[in-house]
Amino acid sequence: MNKRRIKKIAVIGSGIMGSGIACHFANIGVDVLLLDIIPRELNDAEKAKGLTLESKQVRNRLVNDSLANSLKSKPSPIYHQSFASRITTGNLEDDIAKVKDVDWIMEVVVERLDIKKLVFEKLEKYRTPGTLITSNTSGIPIHFMSEGRSEDFQKHFCGTHFFNPARYLKLFEIIPGPKTDASVLEFLNGYGEQFLGKTSVIAKDTPAFIGNRVGIFGIQSLFHQVKDLGLSVEEVDKLTGPVIGRPKSATFRTVDVVGLDTLVHVANGIYENCPDDEAHELFKLPDFINTMMENKWLGSKTGQGFYKKEGKEIKVLDLNTLEYRASKKTSFATLELTKTIDKVIDRFKVLVSGKDKAGDFYRKNFAGMFEYVSNRIPEISDELYKIDDAMKAGFGWEHGPFQIWDAIGVEKGIQLMKAEGKQPAAWVQDMLNSGNKSFYSVKDGASFYYDIPKKSQEKIPGQDAFIILDNIRKSREVFKNSGVVIEDLGDGILNCEFQSKMNTIGGDVLAGLNKAVDLAEKDFAGLVIGNQGANFSVGANIGMIFMMAAEQEYDELNMAIKYFQDTMMRMRYSAIPTVAAPHGMALGGGCELSMHADKVVAAAETYIGLVEFGVGVIPGGGGSKEMALRASDTFRKNDVELNVLQEYFLTIGMAKVATSAYEAFDLGILQKGKDVVVVNRDRQIATAKAYAKLMAEQGYTQPVKRTDVKVLGKQALGMFLVGTDAMEASNYISEHDHKIANKLAYVMAGGDLSEPTLVSEQYLLDLEREAFLSLCTERKTLERIQHMLKTGKPLRN
Secondary structure, three states, X not given: OOOXXXXXXXEEOOOHHHHHHHHHHXXXXXXXXXXXXXXOOOOHXXXXXXXXXXXXXXXXXXXXXXXXXXXXXXXXXXXXHHHHHHEEEEEOOOOHHHHHHOOEEEEOOOOOHHHHHHHHHHHHOOOOOOOEEEEOOOOOOHHHHOOOOOHHHHHOEEEEEEOOOOOOOOEEEEEEOOOOOHHHHHHHHHHHHHOOOOEEEEOOOOOOOXXXXXXXXXXXXXXXXXXXXXXXXXXXXXXXXXXXXXXXXOOHHHHHHHOHHHHHHHHHHHHHHXXXXXXXXXXXXOXXXXXXXXXXXXXXXXXXXXXXXXXXXXXXXXXXXXXXXEOOOOOOHHHHOOOXXXXXXXXXXXXXXXXXXXXXXXXXXXXXXXXXHHHXXXXXXXXXXXXXXXXXXXXXXXXXXXXXXXHHOHHHHHHHHHHOOOOOOHHHHHHHHOOOOOOEEEEOOEEEEEEOOOOEEEEOOOOOXXXXXXXXOOOOEEEEOOOEEEEEEEOOEEEEEEOOHHHOEOHHHHHHHHHHHHHXXXXXXXXXXXXXXXXXXXXXXXXXXXXXXXXXXHHHHHHXXXXXXXXXXXXXXXXXXXXXXXOEEEEOHHHHHHHOOOEEEXXXXXXXXXXXXXXXXXXXXXXXXXXXXXXXXXOOOOOOHHHHHHHHHHHHHOOOEOOOHHHHHHOOOOOOOOOXXXXXXXXXXXXXXXXXXXXXXXXXXXXXXXXXXXXXXXXXXXXXXXXXXXXXXXXXXXXXXXXXXXXXXXXXXXOOOOOOEEXXXXXXXXXXXXHXXXXXXXXXXXXXXXXXXXXXXXXXX
């Protein structure tokens, strides 16, 4: 077992990438020394202050400005602004000797080999032998960088390529140098996965490594195809976005965000350094890209690229005239056929069978991609799963190219290729001849891949710390309805996995949750509520609420809300420990569910909050009650209790959403000392299971229902009503916001009791449900719900 520990890291270079990497190490609790060069001249502000080039403020200006800009950027590179205190800044002259005290030195300077070699020469004078030293490069050959360095340096040196932004993109490529010690690679592979929350991939020292080699091929292919197929920029982005499990920014918008110059730099590098690549000419830039580079139409950084914002209007570049025009809505018959197919992986067979321009596009696109990735083995990787991992983690693809090929069918994929004049690598036909009909398989809950030299399916390494629900769902299913699947995770722990659209919580999900508690209490020791979809849950099924309210079926609506509340309380007061595992969006009802579990094991990337004000109601599944209860539990002797309660009130009233699990502690949604955060989402279900098992083994006792919630009555209600009146008078909130806020105030104050009183949770739940129902009779609430259902955005009316 590798005993190496990373307590402190030095990041050399504070540009966008360097600052982002520094922030992510600070995210996981590591002390960071961030260094950059000294400015060569004073700026106007420094001259006005009478500073000199010797002033520390001037000498550290570049690094401090870079870090400050990074911390202000959206989305934030840091889980919590207080974590920035873990970063110490300095410069490469005054502070370089401090690298002797760190466990890992990471170079993130400009992509020029001569400059990188100068930096390494400087660092080696102060580096302590045995210290890890790595370069974050997107394509410079690693073997050139360590030339001339000491044996100890070369033994501990390799490439470690983060993708930008470092917090959000999961790919962590590790590229060995000629003399890198195997133990260093093993350590970095494990550290990236366990501590940094990344998908670690050990790549070969080939141009652009794995992710960019395949990703840039894909983009360059589109650049060349777009005119041949007569497609516009917005049509390509429609075809290459969420419909095939890619980010909303799809292709051209992504290039705008990343920067056309960045893409061109990598593409040129591949063109120059891969003369034997069969797709060599594809890496040559088309004329329209050269024109855009000359015009400095590089994307977001220059204000225009493939898209350009003029006022409120987004304009699109016409690739034939190279002039900007109004954006056009696009539609394809083939895409219409996929609207009822929820799982992306099930859409590919339909897409490549399309009879329109979209079908032509997908056949041509996938044929080229399948040929290219099959030919890159063993050049860039010996194992096919590493290519899929790199594309999913580095480019945000839901499925890698070999997974897509499997979904279409390996033989069908070969037919597509031949129809387009393409040919797979010989090993693919060998695989089929050996009796293996797919690149992947699942056995005993584990994923296997086709090992080319062995001509057999081998287990993908590193799975033992994970539970992959897709792999165990069928074999370990205990119960299923249209809303949930309940699986046996082993060791006496059940998992309740939502299966509804966007994991919304409706009647079937609530029935499934109750069934899960029943089953766990009868035959198991604990229950996890978790899934591995894009989001934990976007909340209650507001479509159902809208229909009941519009039809004025208030008795049925009252029963539905009570069923939700009762289910939350059933989770809290069951005889077995319940552990919620939120990730992604956990909004409204998804947040309420988490708050009623015995413990929350949240992914670091959890965006959680009570957002019901946006649809014209208050939290009605126990959320309003729970915030009043948590405020009560926070009251301390001599506290100004009104101020404490006001903080919890504002969390709901302003529909605050934490942008990381760590921020959720500030909002009172997660609780310090009880709830925990995991950085790697792949480990989340396994970690939640471990906590449920531990709680059961330690002797879990069914909690006693609470009757000791302190509410402040008229004293709090008066303060809230004065505040909401003032906010409406100053036009900060609308008349309807005012009404909703007053309803919430009544609930959280415990009604208009004449003095502070101890009440039960049920008392507060009844107030909450009554307020929720009364708001559902309001026309403006129905308008808000309808607008949210149509547009996905809140209406302020």
